[in-house]
Structures are given as C-alpha cells and as structure tokens.
Amino acid sequence: MTDGPITEEDRAAIQAQLGRSPRGLRAVAARCPSGHPAVVRTSPRLEDGTPFPTLYYLTCSRLCSLVSTLEGSGLMREMTDRLAEDEELAAAYLLAHQAYLAERDAIEPLGTEVSAGGMPTRVKCLHVHVAHSLAAGKGVNPFGDEALERLVGQWPSGDCA
Template sequence: MDTPPPRTEPTAPTDADIAAFKEQLGRPPRGLRTIAHRCPCGLPDVVETAPRLEDGTPFPTTYYLTCPRAASAIGTLEANGVMKEMTARLAEDAELADAYRAAHQDYLARRDAIEELVGFPSAGGMPDRVKCLHVLVAHSLVAGPGVNPLGDEALAMLPEWWRKGPCVTVPEPPAESEEARP
C-alpha cells in the first residue's frame, strides 16, 4: 500500500452507517457502539462493539472490520501464511514481542474502558500469537500507526481497497410524501 488510510475519529452511527453495515456484512449490527474508523470513501470500515452483546454474551472483539474489500484482501494474506510467519517472528524477536504485548495492553485498556471482561483475552491472538489479521488491522486503523506493530505490517501489505470507490451501495431512505411534511 502506498499510503494507509488516515486515522479518523470515532462517531456515533447514523442510519446510513447502519444501512452500510447491513450491506457490508449481510446482517444487522450486534453490540454496535461507534463507527471507530471510516474508509476514505466515507463508509464505515471498522466498528467498535460492546464487550457484551445485548443478551449478555461476552464479545471480546472490540474492533470489527466491516469493509468486504479490506476483509477479502486480509483473508488472502492469512491464506498465504502471513499469520504463521508473524507468530514465528514473535518467538525470535524480543523487541517485536514486547511491542505486540504493549498492543495487547492497549486493546484491553480500550475495551476495559467500556466494560471489563475479566478472564477474557483481547483478540486476534494477542499477546502471544497471531490468530486474526482482521482484528489487528482494525486495531491499527483505530489506534493509528505505531500502536500495533503487526497490525501496521499487515495494513502495509494491503492494496488500497478504497480506490475503486465505496464497497457497497447504501439504499436511499424513502422520500417523505408531500402529506407527511409539516
């Protein structure tokens, strides 16, 4: 990737954001708290979820990647063995392992600021292995460069998924009828 997408500030989800999420994942959101990062096209690409779903089920994946183009590109990295290579490097590179443990602590602190999930891991395999690049990239997009070294690496390996424009078409809300207007 030539230039990673810029960091964006979290925002409350709008009706259009929720409609985009439904189009991106093919289902309504669960535990949605904020739009944690926006793709340069303007659509959500990472959402922040509650540590517990509405029914009380723990959901430790705080940052959830929603863009199908980014997710597909990350899936290709996973299929090509990038996670295995990164995990092996963690065992060999003490500095990288320390930085990855710090990323794990950052992830937990962000989740625990919402609600503490005692005894639940962070996500993505942190702090000892790489289990899900989707989570690591989502964390990097939200936290910004330098917080999650392996998320940053995976992000740098991705194509610029936003260059083709929005990944989904968000349905327009129905127009108000003349009679319904005040």
Template sequence: MTPKPSTGRKDIADADVEAVTAQLGRTPRAVREVAYRCPCGLPAVVKTSPRLEDGTPFPTLYYLTCSRLNSRIGGLEASGRMREMTERLAEDPELAAAYRRAHESYLAERDAIEPLGTDVSAGGMPGRVKCLHVCVAHALAAGPGVNPFGDEALAEIGEWWQAGPCVHP
C-alpha cells in the same frame, strides 16, 4: 446472575448502520460507533460493546466491516502470513514487546467501556497472530504505531479503497 450488557448502539448514524449491514450481509451486533472510516467515506471499522445484547461476552472491541479490506486480509491469512508473524514473535523481543503493548492497549480500551474480567483480548494477542482482521481493525482504529502486525498487513495490502466504495447502501 448474568451481567447486564452494555448499552449497545451508542453513537452511530442510521446511514452507517445501513452501510455496515450491507458490508457484512447481516445486521451488526453490539455496535457502538464507527471507529475508522475508509477514505471512500464508509465505515471500515466499528467499535463494539464488550457484551452482546443478551449479555454474552464479545471481546472483539474493533470489528473490521469493509468487505473489500476483509477479502484482502483473507488473502494474506491464506498465504500463511499469520504463521510467519507468530514465528517472528519468538525471534524478535522488540516486536513481541510491541505486540504485548498492543494487547494491553486493546484490553484497556475495552475495559474502559465494561470490564469482562479476562485478560483475553482478540486475534491471539499477545502470544500469537490468530486473526489478521482483528490486528488490522485495531491498527486502523488506534492509528499507526499501536498494532505492529496490523500496520504491517495494511502496508502490504496498499490502497484497498482505490476502486471506490465496497458497497452502495
């Protein structure tokens, strides 16, 4: 028996769905609410349901939507930052513990909506850094001090919103 999906769209205005659609170039899936709003006023991170509308598990709780921020994060990924960050996990027990806490926080938040019965969170947590987009989305949604690699990437990127909105829906 396929588990029933979460109710999906929970608390997001039509204008925000339009903005996210413009940012992604497609209609967002399983979106529940805006988890972080860019200083320009548009959504930058949405919180998604743990399952898509058809019941398929979708473990990515926080999804980065800002196209400009996505591009900047892609540049960090292309420069090899994820490999460097993963190497530091093996060398720094305090950093590894902080990243494990980020993973546990992520799972707890997702499971509070709907448990998926898995210890897999997203982005490679807690053993490696596989996707900086997930780390940054988590850091923005949860606030500073929760996801150390998300915080680090945001500090490196700087004020991505200075040029104004990434889209004009």
C-alpha cells in the same frame, strides 16, 4: 481514525457489508476513503449479556477480502514465528494487547486478560489487527500496521462500497 456515533445510513451500510444485522455497535472507529464504515467499535457484551471481546470489527468488504488473502498466504504463521525470535516485536505486540484490553475495559471490564486475534502470544486473526490499527492509529499494533503496509496500492483506494 474517527470515532463517531452510528447513523442510520452507517447501520444500513454495515448490515450490507456483513450480510446480517450488526451486533453490539457503539461507534464507527474508522472509515474508508469513500466515507463508508471500515471499522466499528463494539460493546464488550452483546445485548443479551454474552461476552464479545472483539472491540474493533473490520466491516469493509473489500478490505476484509484483501486481509483474507494475506491470511491465506501463511502470513499469520510467519508473524507468530517472528514473535519467538524478535524480543522488540514481542514487546510491541504485548503493548498492543495491553492497549486493547485497556480500551475494552474502560467501556466494560470482562474480567479476563483475553483480548483478540491471538494477542499477545500468537497471531490468530489479521482482521482484528488491521481493525485495531485503523481505529487506534499507526504505531499501536505492529501486525495490523504491517498488514496494512502490505496492502498499500490495493487499499485504501477507490470506492470500496
């Protein structure tokens, strides 16, 4: 986990990763083993005032692709189903949601209890959860941690850039 200012080199790398100019950048929240940005922290509002509730944004192209493969496997539906069956998991996921809101609201409150990725009642976007896990550290977001565990051996390894 890192949290540092965005350099011009970072900004160029993020633009190349996204294929467009990044919006609302605040900091690099996590880096790949090769040193390029993997997760950025964004502002709760874009420059024009539009709410942007995705506090952590996954930018590493390789990791995004791997997470998309997990999403395509039906994992999100399986995770959501487990929330209804496992009270301990549901409680941990609620805490992840609350932590996400607290971090976002410490920057700028949006006046909403909506966080990101379907929290706290469903799993809607694994990219958000993986980004949250990488930025906040293991043990904060159970589904982000689980997705990263499923990718061990594929990431982090090598030069992702």
